[in-house]
Amino acid sequence: MPGAAAGAYHRRMRVLGRWAALVALAVAVAVAGCAPRPGGPAGAGDGVREAVAARADLLPGLLGGAPLRSWSYRTLAVHRDGPDRATADAELAYTLDGHDTAPATARRRLDLALRDGRWSVTADRPAEGHPPQLWDQGPVRAVRGARSLVLGAGQPEARLREVAALADRAVPAVAGAWRDATWQGTVVVLVPAGLDAMAALLGDAPAAFRGVAAVTTGRTGGGAADRVVLNPEAYRGLGDFGRTFVLTHETAHVATRAATTAATPLWLSEGLADRIAHTGTGRAAADAAPALARAVRAGRIPAALPADRDFAFGGDPAAAARAYEGAWLACELIADRWGGDRLAAFYRAAGGTGAPRAFQDVLGTTEEDFTRAWRERLRQELSSAPSR
Numbered sequence: 001m002p003g004a005a006a007g008a009y010h011r012r013m014r015v016l017g018r019w020a021a022l023v024a025l026a027v028a029v030a031v032a033g034c035a036p037r038p039g040g041p042a043g044a045g046d047g048v049r050e051a052v053a054a055r056a057d058l059l060p061g062l063l064g065g066a067p068l069r070s071w072s073y074r075t076l077a078v079h080r081d082g083p084d085r086a087t088a089d090a091e092l093a094y095t096l097d098g099h100d101t102a103p104a105t106a107r108r109r110l111d112l113a114l115r116d117g118r119w120s121v122t123a124d125r126p127a128e129g130h131p132p133q134l135w136d137q138g139p140v141r142a143v144r145g146a147r148s149l150v151l152g153a154g155q156p157e158a159r160l161r162e163v164a165a166l167a168d169r170a171v172p173a174v175a176g177a178w179r180d181a182t183w184q185g186t187v188v189v190l191v192p193a194g195l196d197a198m199a200a201l202l203g204d205a206p207a208a209f210r211g212v213a214a215v216t217t218g219r220t221g222g223g224a225a226d227r228v229v230l231n232p233e234a235y236r237g238l239g240d241f242g243r244t245f246v247l248t249h250e251t252a253h254v255a256t257r258a259a260t261t262a263a264t265p266l267w268l269s270e271g272l273a274d275r276i277a278h279t280g281t282g283r284a285a286a287d288a289a290p291a292l293a294r295a296v297r298a299g300r301i302p303a304a305l306p307a308d309r310d311f312a313f314g315g316d317p318a319a320a321a322r323a324y325e326g327a328w329l330a331c332e333l334i335a336d337r338w339g340g341d342r343l344a345a346f347y348r349a350a351g352g353t354g355a356p357r358a359f360q361d362v363l364g365t366t367e368e369d370f371t372r373a374w375r376e377r378l379r380q381e382l383s384s385a386p387s388r
Helices: 003-008 020-031 044-062 157-177 195-202 232-236 240-255 266-278 290-297 317-338 340-353 355-363 367-382
Strands: 068-080 085-096 104-115 118-126 140-144 148-153 187-191 214-217 227-230
Touching: 044 068, 044 085, 044 104, 044 118, 140 157, 148 157, 157 187, 157 240, 157 266, 187 240, 195 214, 195 227, 195 232, 214 240, 227 240, 240 266, 266 317, 266 340, 290 317, 290 367, 317 340, 317 367, 340 355, 355 367
Parallel strands: 148 187, 187 227
Antiparallel strands: 068 085, 085 104, 104 118, 140 148, 214 227
């Protein structure tokens, strides 16, 4: 969609990395350079690790009192910077109670000093090349909704409560369209201070998200904590419909995460999320797909289903809008012709064997035949739409 509605479109789901391969390095460092020192702990490396582990006690406060089920710092490596100075590479892991099925993780670099025979942390920051956490950007305020948790930095509580209210409406809308026992039926939303802060959380340049109202982070196939990250500047520019659409679309990505894999084409994952967000709005295709309607009326009917690259941001926003709109109408076609349950089955199958095989196994057709039917539907529904 053009204009403000383009904020509903987001970049491809980002992967939250894990660094278990560094465990061996942590063990090796634990053995080296840890001889007893006069006036210090029996093992200086052990003392550093104890201080790093104790750092986790601050996490509940850093998260504004958000409900935590587990939280810990794990030392990966220790670097001695002199007799009374050290730095530690660590992995932070925490799980939000009632929201996360697996821990959220982050790489951290901690500075430590030896004082009165004990090591203490003097600074805690993101590891080089890794994004900050929300609390690195300022005090975090937590607002709990009935089905949501909203964490904000640099945002008034009233705004966070507005987001929580819309997120609470989005969750049942998604649950009614996507039934999956692996999803807990909740959503976590992060609201940073602005575009620059949002981009920092996602480890990218602000230009990559300008005009993008929200992004969902997580690992395809499940097994990681999902977060919806809002761009407050783009989000505030939307009306009530746009804000509801954005949060429903992003919540759909959270709900379908376990069934989404690298094999899932973006036209399917984005199209399904848009279809769920459009459900019950009563909007006609020409109203909900204006960019694609203009192209069809000009004789530019897409030759193929949108490719993954068509959803990229930073280029022509109208091209991205056409990709999202075409993806939505492809999922609408599947639901209309085969039913909503078959669309869900097709989604799951595509994540396992790829879309071409899923077309045959679940829908009894081929991608080529489906594409022809989709192009004909675009011609029928959009070619006579009035100019806007």
